[in-house]
Amino acid sequence: MARDNRIDSLKGLLIILVVLGHFITTLDNSNIINHAVMGLIYVFHMPLFILVSGYFTKSPEQQTARDLWRGVLNIAITMAVFQLLNSIWVSYAGRDFFKALRTVPFGVLWYLMSLIFWRILLYYTPKPLLRRPWLYLAIALALSILCGLTHLGTFLSLQRTLNFFVFFLLGYYYRQGALNDRWWKNNVLHIATVVVLLPIIFWLFPRCGNVMNGADHYDVSGVPEKALILTCSIAMSLLVFNIVRDWKPLRFIGKDSLFYFLYHMFIISIVFLPLVRDHGWPTTFPFIVLYTATAMAILIGMSRIPFFRWLVHPTLKRDKREKQGQ
Numbered sequence: 289m290a291r292d293n294r295i296d297s298l299k300g301l302l303i304i305l306v307v308l309g310h311f312i313t314t315l316d317n318s319n320i321i322n323h324a325v326m327g328l329i330y331v332f333h334m335p336l337f338i339l340v341s342g343y344f345t346k347s348p349e350q351q352t353a354r355d356l357w358r359g360v361l362n363i364a365i366t367m368a369v370f371q372l373l374n375s376i377w378v379s380y381a382g383r384d385f386f387k388a389l390r391t392v393p394f395g396v397l398w399y400l401m402s403l404i405f406w407r408i409l410l411y412y413t414p415k416p417l418l419r420r421p422w423l424y425l426a427i428a429l430a431l432s433i434l435c436g437l438t439h440l441g442t443f444l445s446l447q448r449t450l451n452f453f454v455f456f457l458l459g460y461y462y463r464q465g466a467l468n469d470r471w472w473k474n475n476v477l478h479i480a481t482v483v484v485l486l487p488i489i490f491w492l493f494p495r496c497g498n499v500m501n502g503a504d505h506y507d508v509s510g511v512p513e514k515a516l517i518l519t520c521s522i523a524m525s526l527l528v529f530n531i532v533r534d535w536k537p538l539r540f541i542g543k544d545s546l547f548y549f550l551y552h553m554f555i556i557s558i559v560f561l562p563l564v565r566d567h568g569w570p571t572t573f574p575f576i577v578l579y580t581a582t583a584m585a586i587l588i589g590m591s592r593i594p595f596f597r598w599l600v601h602p603t604l605k606r607d608k609r610e611k612q613g614q
Contacts, residue, residue: 296538322571335500336525348415489517541584
């Protein structure tokens, strides 16, 4: 599959927003500007990132079961490596090593675990259902709305898997040509939806960032809130997908998106959290942006070190990894 520079640029933008969002949630979510930015980011940044994951997922006809499980094993090995690294780090920071090791998945590794589930679900979906995209999307949307009624939380990333599966399917079906371009690329419709719903969400549901992390519990009264936020999230995700253009600096980051995703929380917690917590560095939004830019520069430097890159893909040969670009 040939690389799409525009999609790489989109992934680069989304990774920067992921880092920015985690800086806010880690350092200061109480500042009103930080909180508003976090709410806006969380409406679409991971949903769209997951949509892109579905976009690049092969259909069951394009791969064998052996191909699927080989890919699953590669993801699982990467996840195990970073589960261990995270456990070592938190034990160094004074927390229990074995408790962290048993917390599966740890932190941002939920995405890798959910990616495993999404790919398996897609491959083993009965063909009559897979061939009816709007029915399958409607089922996934209902699961996303209703999964918050459970108490699954972060356990094995099951709730997040259900919460974001609709976005994975959207990306998959669009790449397969099963969705109408007139709807997908109708930016007027997407803008109108966002303009109407976003102020309502921020006014009525100021915790929308928490809802869209995918692991929060709510009762039946929270279902309308989740439905509104999901509708806005889909519209916002499609809008951003359509308007982002190829930009080489973002493309450079997007090609290594998984690298930045897996390492950025180490940089935040090891470098910046002590500076804020122990030395009183400011956490207003301009400084959060500055910290994000600095962290990205550190990560770019790390990406040039072969050992760090190998940890992300320990099962792939060097030439194949470089050809894939991530």
